[in-house]
Amino acid sequence: MARENKKDVILQTAIELFYTKGFTATSTSEIAARAGVAEGTIFRHFKTKKEILLAVLENFIEVYGHTFAVQPIQDIVSQSKDKDIKEVLKLIMKDRLTLIEQNAELIWIVVTEMRYQPEIKEKVIDHIGQKLFMIMREFFAYGVENGIFREGDPTAMLRGFIGSALGLVIQHKAFAPGGTTTKSLDQSMDEAIDLFLNGVCVQ
């Protein structure tokens, strides 16, 4: 019941509802009811409903602007000395995939609403896109230099990686319940990473 708490509860409830129902389909009255606060309280903390979405976006940017982009480089530097570098790469990718999977709700909300609201799109591109692009360039450049990756456009590699991750997440989040999927997420990740690294062709 602390003061700062209510804002967080509202935000968390909003994320849940935005994910399950969509932004426009979620009413402020429903957020209030589910958060256990009065509707007026929402507008005490957020000027408009859209501002809640923007807060969600900042949450997203915070997570992915830092955790996603900065950490893996530190990891790869500290761990790549004594281990097989391909294994380290796998670990890092798995770590990234797990992060994506864990924040699938945030990702979904931002990616979908990005298409409808240009301001969000710009923010995402500015804060995530460029940073991610630069980091990935480093990431793949490092791999290329050490003879792990072949020559190629880092953007294409990044796109492929994100595509693989998205495919995984979509399958598990959207199709898994009620579908025929019996494999664990961990196993699927291994397959996806292997496929991303080695392709489908016989070598």
Place this chain on the structure above:
Amino acid sequence: MARENKKDVILQTAIELFYTKGFTATSTSEIAARAGVAEGTIFRHFKTKKEILLAVLENFIEVYGHTFAVQPIQDIVSQSKDKDIKEVLKLIMKDRLTLIEQNAELIWIVVTEMRYQPEIKEKVIDHIGQKLFMIMREFFAYGVENGIFREGDPTAMLRGFIGSALGLVIQHKAFAPGGTTTKSLDQSMDEAIDLFLNGVCVQ
């Protein structure tokens, strides 16, 4: 002004608006205004607003249930005899990617709304998912048998392929205008296909 025309005009307008604004954010009055009909006319042809979305879905199923899933197998069977099979594969993938690119609006609407409306999800899984899964199993099984693909789960391969395509489409549809992308879609496709076939690692 023909009778059957108005229904088509309404549907087409709805697709445009659903794509640019989202389903719930699009009002029936706006559809009516943009389609140049009275609001009552909409409900003469569609019982509810949701029924318009279901009509969009059937449009989607029609296109992808046949054109997308059935035809490529016929193509690969008829063409793989005398041509380099890897080239045939490329052609087919390119064809599929183009189809996805061309129907990106339909795909977006269905994929997003699928998450919110269980009935749509079921229909998509029943009509597209399973069909696509079976076809792809054949597709990759054929490749494995002929020593083109290595052993592996067709589902993972399918997921990777769809991921690659999604990454491409997302990049081009969501980021391209205003972004730093200068490459043609064709070139990006080649890169994506190459990456999907051979992976990022040095062989």
Place this chain on the structure above:
DNA sequence: ATACAATGTGAGTAATCACTCTCAATTGAA
């Protein structure tokens, strides 16, 4: 304890929503 600002509340508001209803225009068959 008192004062003051910050936070919480819920009834209230105008606008908009999906949808209905009544009636006019158009159609096709006789």
Place this chain on the structure above:
DNA sequence: TTCAATTGAGAGTGATTACTCACATTGTAT
């Protein structure tokens, strides 16, 4: 032409929307 059915139209409906406002409660500093 005549009749009946289908289709188009648009004002009207209750419900719901995001948001406001006057007031109650809380926390903090003096």
